[in-house]
Amino acid sequence: MSSDELVFERTIELPDMIAYAGATWDWHRLHYDMSYLREIDLDRPVVDGQVFGAYLAIAIREWFGPDAVITALSLRFKNLVFAGETIRCLGRTAVEEPGRVELDLRVETTTGRIAVAPASATVQLP
Amino acid sequence: MTLLTEALRARIGEERVYVAPEPLGRAAIRYFALATGDTDPAHLHGEVAPPTLICETNQYANLPRDADGHAGHGWHLEVPGTRLVRGGNAYRFERPVGPDDVITARWRLADMTERVTGAGRRMLVVTSVATYTDQNDRILAVNEETLIYVER
Numbered sequence: 209m210s211s212d213e214l215v216f217e218r219t220i221e222l223p224d225m226i227a228y229a230g231a232t233w234d235w236h237r238l239h240y241d242m243s244y245l246r247e248i249d250l251d252r253p254v255v256d257g258q259v260f261g262a263y264l265a266i267a268i269r270e271w272f273g274p275d276a277v278i279t280a281l282s283l284r285f286k287n288l289v290f291a292g293e294t295i296r297c298l299g300r301t302a303v304e305e306p307g308r309v310e311l312d313l314r315v316e317t318t319t320g321r322i323a324v325a326p327a328s329a330t331v332q333l334p
Numbered sequence: 335m336t337l338l339t340e341a342l343r344a345r346i347g348e349e350r351v352y353v354a355p356e357p358l359g360r361a362a363i364r365y366f367a368l369a370t371g372d373t374d375p376a377h378l379h380g381e382v383a384p385p386t387l388i389c390e391t392n393q394y395a396n397l398p399r400d401a402d403g404h405a406g407h408g409w410h411l412e413v414p415g416t417r418l419v420r421g422g423n424a425y426r427f428e429r430p431v432g433p434d435d436v437i438t439a440r441w442r443l444a445d446m447t448e449r450v451t452g453a454g455r456r457m458l459v460v461t462s463v464a465t466y467t468d469q470n471d472r473i474l475a476v477n478e479e480t481l482i483y484v485e486r
Contacts, residue, residue, distance in 0.1 A: 218371060227369035231362070233392040235403035244402075257420045261386040262370040274374055277427075278385050284422035 214299035214313070216267035220255050222291045228259050252290040260285075260295075260315050260324045267297040268311065268329055275334040283313070283327040294318040299329075307333050337413055337458040337483065338448040348443040350407060353436070354394035358383060360433040362393060383431040388466050389423070389477040394437040407441050413458055413483040421459065421480030428473045436469040444478075451484065458483040 225239050237244040238254045245253060261283055269276055289295060295315050303310035309331050315324035360380025366387045367377035376382045388394070392406030399405040431437075445461040464477040 224369065224371070227365075231366040231369035232390050233395075233405050235399055235405060237403045241403075258386075258390045258423070259370065261390060261423060261425065262366075262372070262384060265385050266370060266372050266374075269374060274376065280424070280426050281386070282422065282424035285420045 212298040212300050214267055214271050214297060214311075216263070216270060216297040217294060217318070218263060218297075219294040220259075220289065220291065222253060225253060225255060225291055228256055232256070232258070250290075252292065255289040255291065255293070257285045257289075257324075260297075263295070264297055264313055264315065264324075264327060264329065267299070268313075268331060271299070272309075272331055272333060277332040278329055279332055280330040281328075283315075283324045286322045286325055289317060289321075289323045295323060302328070309333065336448060337416065337456050337485070338446055342411060342413070342446060342458075345409070345411070346443055346446060348409070350441045352395045352397075352407065352439045352441075354438070355396050357434045357436050358388070358393070358431065362391075363387065363433055366391070380433050383433075385427045385475075386425060388431055388437055388439075389425050389464070389475055394439050407439070407464075409443055409460070409462070411460065411483070416458065416483035416485055419482050419484055421482045423480070424478040426476040428475060431468075431474050435474070437474070438467045438469075438471075440465045440467070455485040457485065 229235050229239055239256055240253050265278055268278055295317055297315050299311045299313040301309050302312045311329045313327035316322050363380040363383045372384055377384050395406050397405050441462055441464045444463045447459045449457050451457055460481045462479045466474045468474055
């Protein structure tokens, strides 16, 4: 969408998911075990939804710079994302005050499926 | 029969406290940054944690994995005939987290509400609040988490 000011793109491959599972000490088989996935009628590992919080934080700091401080971040999960898919973090400024902005955010796949929405953040600026 | 039984309702207000067995560590911070593709030098050098790390990790819990591989906090609610999906998170970040911080996570079962999905299925919305503090009992972050048990 042309009105979005933030566009951050990331392809999430299985090695990224393995790394994230290790980094968060969360080894749930939903994220890698094909036998289990077939049992629940899925054909690919599911991306851990929590990682979208981390991606949004990265996107925000890339947008506003490393001295920006995120004081609040909220997100609601809409749809699953699967290994190999590419996601975009999108955002626009909703409220702008001296030293502070509030952002409207969302995450969607490049095929147009909404993964996270609504999402929002409050950022303190230097 | 309601999803929100009296037995479940009676659990509202429960708390669980987890104290990390060691400081967060530079390596853990760097690993999280690498895993998420974070290029901030302060994160990659392990000097300060990315803001969501302590809310997303199970590192502090020091729990064995369950049969599904999950090694984090859970209330282990019994809601027959449902499947569990993530609802969302609302994070509040109070102060930077460093590698020397020893995390305590205090989880509270804040609320359970029964609703109906747009497709007419009943669901139980479970809200938990986790407060993360450091070794000096300073609040680092607060995480309001929603999990949803949706009727199959």
